[in-house]
Amino acid sequence: MSDKAFRKLNIFLSIFCLAITLLSLVSFDKLMNKSYVIDPDKYPTLVNTDSIHNGGTIGSLRSSKDGIELQCDFKRTYSKPFCEVEFVISKEGKGLDLSTYDSVTINMDYKGQENPRFRFYIRNFDEGYSVKGDAMSNKFNRLDFSLPDASHIDLGYFNVPFWWIDHYNRPVSDSAVDITNAVSVELGLGASTLAGHHSLNISSIVFHGKIISKAVLGEILVGLWVIYAVYYVCCALHIARRNKRRLAQQQRHLTQEIEELKVKATTDPLTGCRNRTEALDTFYDFEWLAQQGKMIHVALFDLDHFKQINDQHGHEVGDKVLIQFVTTANET
Incomplete structure (x- = not known):
C-alpha cells in the first residue's frame, strides 16, 4: 500500500469509526429499545389468595374490555392476607429470560382503599433449588410498589423475600435476584390491604430493555477503536520500515554512484591508472610526508617512440601498448 493510499484509507476508517460511535450513542435511547408484553391473551391466568392457608379472602377473575379484572373480598x-392474579408463563420449567430487561410498566387501574400497596412477583425456575411438584420452591423475586410507580419500575429494586430463603433453607448464594428463567408473574394486593372489596383491572405488563446493554455497547465501541488503532499502528510501522529500507537502498545506490564518479574523476578510463587529479592529491600527501621526515620514492616512465607507434600502427595499437604497459607496471 502506498503512503497516499494509506492516508486515504486512514481518513475513511477514522470517519467510519467516529460515525459508528456517534450514531450508536445518539440512537441508544430511541432506536435500541425492546419490550416484551405479558397480557391475558398471551398467557393463562390464575387467582391466588390466602384461602390456601385457611384465610378468608376470596378472589375471582373476569374479562374486561381492557384486559382482565381481579375482584378481591379481603x-x-x-395474619398476612393476599389476593393476586398469576400469569402462568410455563409449567414445564422453560420460562422467559427477563434479565435482559431493566424496567417494567404495569398498565392497571384500581378501585378500593386510598393509597394501596401492591406487590409484584417474578417467580424463577432453576434446577438448583426448584422442586418438581412444589410451585412454591420456584424463587420469589419480589417488589412492593404504589400506584404512581406502576408506569415505570426499575427491575433493580427487586429482592428475594427472607421467608422463601428461610423456608427452603437456601444458602446465601441463592439470596440474589434471579429472573433468567421466569415461569410466572404475579400481581396483587398484600398484607397492608384493608378488609373490604377491591378491584384491580390489568391491561398488560410490559418489560422494557435494550437490544444491547450500555456496557456491551461500550465494549463494542472500545473494541472497534482498539482494532482501528492496532491496524493503524501496524500499517504505520510497516510503511515506516518499508520507507526505511527504500531510503537505505537509495543511500547505497547514491554511495555507489559517488564511488563510480570518484573513480571516473581520478582514474584514466583507458588504462585504469591514476590521472592528473589523483596524482595532484598524491603529491599533496607527499608534501605532508616530507614534512614528517618520511622517505618518498617516485618513478617516472617515458615510452620511447610512442608517437611513431601511433602514426605507423594507429591509435588502437597505441592504446593497447598503454594498457599493456600499465598492467605490467602494476604487476611489478
Missing part, C-alpha cells in the same frame, strides 16, 4: 382472618 378478610383479615389470616
Whole structure:
C-alpha cells in the first residue's frame, strides 16, 4: 500500500469509526429499545389468595374490555392476607429470560382503599433449588410498589423475600435476584390491604430493555477503536520500515554512484591508472610526508617512440601498448 493510499484509507476508517460511535450513542435511547408484553391473551391466568392457608379472602377473575379484572373480598382472618392474579408463563420449567430487561410498566387501574400497596412477583425456575411438584420452591423475586410507580419500575429494586430463603433453607448464594428463567408473574394486593372489596383491572405488563446493554455497547465501541488503532499502528510501522529500507537502498545506490564518479574523476578510463587529479592529491600527501621526515620514492616512465607507434600502427595499437604497459607496471 502506498503512503497516499494509506492516508486515504486512514481518513475513511477514522470517519467510519467516529460515525459508528456517534450514531450508536445518539440512537441508544430511541432506536435500541425492546419490550416484551405479558397480557391475558398471551398467557393463562390464575387467582391466588390466602384461602390456601385457611384465610378468608376470596378472589375471582373476569374479562374486561381492557384486559382482565381481579375482584378481591379481603378478610383479615389470616395474619398476612393476599389476593393476586398469576400469569402462568410455563409449567414445564422453560420460562422467559427477563434479565435482559431493566424496567417494567404495569398498565392497571384500581378501585378500593386510598393509597394501596401492591406487590409484584417474578417467580424463577432453576434446577438448583426448584422442586418438581412444589410451585412454591420456584424463587420469589419480589417488589412492593404504589400506584404512581406502576408506569415505570426499575427491575433493580427487586429482592428475594427472607421467608422463601428461610423456608427452603437456601444458602446465601441463592439470596440474589434471579429472573433468567421466569415461569410466572404475579400481581396483587398484600398484607397492608384493608378488609373490604377491591378491584384491580390489568391491561398488560410490559418489560422494557435494550437490544444491547450500555456496557456491551461500550465494549463494542472500545473494541472497534482498539482494532482501528492496532491496524493503524501496524500499517504505520510497516510503511515506516518499508520507507526505511527504500531510503537505505537509495543511500547505497547514491554511495555507489559517488564511488563510480570518484573513480571516473581520478582514474584514466583507458588504462585504469591514476590521472592528473589523483596524482595532484598524491603529491599533496607527499608534501605532508616530507614534512614528517618520511622517505618518498617516485618513478617516472617515458615510452620511447610512442608517437611513431601511433602514426605507423594507429591509435588502437597505441592504446593497447598503454594498457599493456600499465598492467605490467602494476604487476611489478
